Amino acid sequence: MDLFLQRIFDGFTTGAIYAAVAVALVLIFKATTLINFAQGELAMGGAFVGYIFAVRSDVLDFISEEDTFLKTWVAAILAMIISAIVAMLVERALVRPFDPDDHLPVVLITLGLFLIINAVVGEIFNYQAQNPPMPGLFPNGFEDFWRIGGTTDADGSVSGGARLFWDAAGIVASLAAMLFILYLLLNKTKMGLAFRAVSSNVESARLVGVRTGRVLGFGWALAAAFGTLGAMLVAPRLSLQPNMMAVVLIYALAGAAIGGLDSLGGAAVGGLIIGLVNSVGVGYISDWEPFEFLRAIPLLLSLIAMLLTLLYRPSGLFGTKRVERV
């Protein structure tokens, strides 16, 4: 029971990270029906910007040393703003000049961006795990956990039970907060209304006076900001280095596909499913000897889960089924 609970906690934590990146992917997919392969690298770049503010530069030194979390959060928010601006510029300069109906050039551009961002960050910071490490946004010491269950020994010390680490709870709570803010932005603001209109029918959106270019820029900005927050949250766990988001991107893509590429809620659910598949699924199946190899390639199970989902529900769990009226 303790082990099961532990695996559920772990699954939700990594799942929340995948969900954050999956939501970012879906935001751009909804607006443009294309996958931004540079999403993970944009997030990684954003996390490095946050790292500069939090550790490498002294611009935030006016915040006292005792407030480490405050300083990291301020760095994260600055990083989100900067990555949003950069993403908007990238969209304006590299994506918008191309015909939106012709996907190949834009996909190639996002792939190129993937390589460029990765190489530039690698050149500046090198490809090793950064030292000093990225500070956490939540307390992440060895003792920072709640123990669920467990037994109390005669001498009063507690052992066993499942450990819910504070930063794990923080990551899941951050995802929930992020989804809530996204919901408000999309459903309660005029820009959000325009975004939903563009995702639904670009042509008609233009005909009601929506400046579709600005709306796409808004989508890229939101996606970059949320991706950066995801990367900032995961960095202390994966250790900050230029390749840290490559695997996350693959899991996030699988999550987005399971949830339905055009459903934001679906992307969040899909990300969590992938996290649980990785932790609970891989955990238990690889305990069984013939399948021990799964521990070395946990991605396999996620991809099988994605395949099975798409086989039975081609537009994902929550995606819109495309029915064209003629």
Add this chain to the structure above:
Amino acid sequence: MTIAETETRGASGSSGEIMLSVSGLEASYGAVQVLRDLSLEVPKGEVVVVLGANGAGKTTTLRSICNMVTCSGSVTLDGTEIGKMNTADIVNRGVAHVPQGRGTFPELSVKDNLYVGAYTRTDKSGVEDDIALWFEKYPVLGERHDQAAGSLSGGEQQMLAVSRALMSRPQVLLLDEPSLGLAPIIIEDLFQTFKQINEEQGTTMLVVEQNANLALDIATRGYVLEAGEIVLEGDAKKLQSDPAVQEAYLGG
């Protein structure tokens, strides 16, 4: 409709000014030229209809006015040249366009469709009043205000598309084959609504149609488009009795 009625409308609706004028319009898709030196005028407060078979360039004409296709030539709205403006600016200046087929946002709720229609407006309470007005006019939209527009029937979607377009309080309403795919009884209803809106709100309309009879009934002027060129133009009544038009568009 009698001639006397036409005259009354002419006197009340039109002041003789031109609301929308197109001249020397040329448009092409790749190497195929779709419009050739096309010119037309829509007087203020009147309904003008453009007739033509499939592929004559009717839709392209409307899309050119909103600058949704690559085109050259001059388009003026109430005396201002809008030919080089981008679509959003043209809409801002008072042109509303109901595109062919589904002009709605299928994933958005009925009410959100109307809110999007009022995207260019800044008077919040006026927008709410107008929505209430449309829900009164089309109770079925009011009953389903929370439903996704895509779940409405074809006729209901067309009502929504028209209400959505009028939410922007346009000076000119462009209608692209509003009768397409609708049952005859619904079409008649729809054209009555157009007539009513034109008379009550003085909205100028440019209607592109294959359903010539109904369109000519509510129009004051008409143009006949063939292979991208205007081949015939004149008073709606005269067109309705023109043998060539009768043969081609009114079933003899």
